[in-house]
Amino acid sequence: FKNAGFYRTVRKNNQPNNNFKIEVIQGGLFSDEEIKKHPGIRHETTQETGIKHLDGTISMARNEPGTASTEFFICIGNQPELDFGGKRNADGQGFAAFGKVIKGMDVVRKIQQLPDENQYLKEPVRIISMNIR
Template identity: 65%
Template sequence: MKPCTAFIFLCCCLFACSKPQYPLVEIKTDLGMIELEIYENEAPITAKHFLANVDKGIFAEACFYRVVHMNNQEGREIKIEVIQGGLFHDSIVDSMPTIRHERTDQTGILHKDGVISMARNLPGSASTEFFICVGDQPQLDAGGLRNPDGQGFAAFGKVIRGMDVVRKIQMQKEENQMLVERIPILSMKRIR
């Protein structure tokens, strides 16, 4: 091997070895699998909370229940496209611990296509409900106008496999953004 070729080979090996090994979470539904990469270094509070919920089996009775697309946001000036999942029932969600809000201008994780983020009401009220972006959604970032407080939502990972499943879920029959038939999450587990 020539010295130049050997140097390039070594650099490629070092780059491949230095790529972070993020935790992976697999979501199984009747419509297919979704695989998530969780950015625990960039969004430590949110990622740790989500992974702890996965590890504790909190999502055993979870589902995807809300879909937002361009045709079901009448009267909204700022439109977004997402699917939302979690425990669904307010009585359960409200009893779960909440976490401090991590803004996108702190974490650097923007609401791009496939990014997973925490649903919330007020900043610091996120617990178990999450959403996945369909397409880029900059209005969900810090300073975005979708939420009147301008704090945005706490993004903490990304779909690395299964965006076709996410899009399938988004196209299911809905009424006022709520799925007519919720999509059960058959399992949600850490695979790395």
């Protein structure tokens, strides 16, 4: 995730047109050129993996199943509408959860509260270091 960052914050108060509100921060490469370089990965539902969208869960952002590649989000609080059968996406497939923040949720919560315009942070937060174990 060289040159990646957090660029989107979704809070209950900044998604007026969504019936099923969520709370997450989203990050990744956020570049159409970079996204095109990385093919989508197979969509693994929460029904398959058993990993639910709970506080601190890390999950792949996507449009359609199988399109996730370079973008991810972190849940703030439990987000069952993002699981298989949830209503956040019309297809009901949910999002592919794959990990959990084990240290630094205080930082995640601070990022979520940064100033935004239409859910996009006014100043993206660069990712200096992120480890996957």
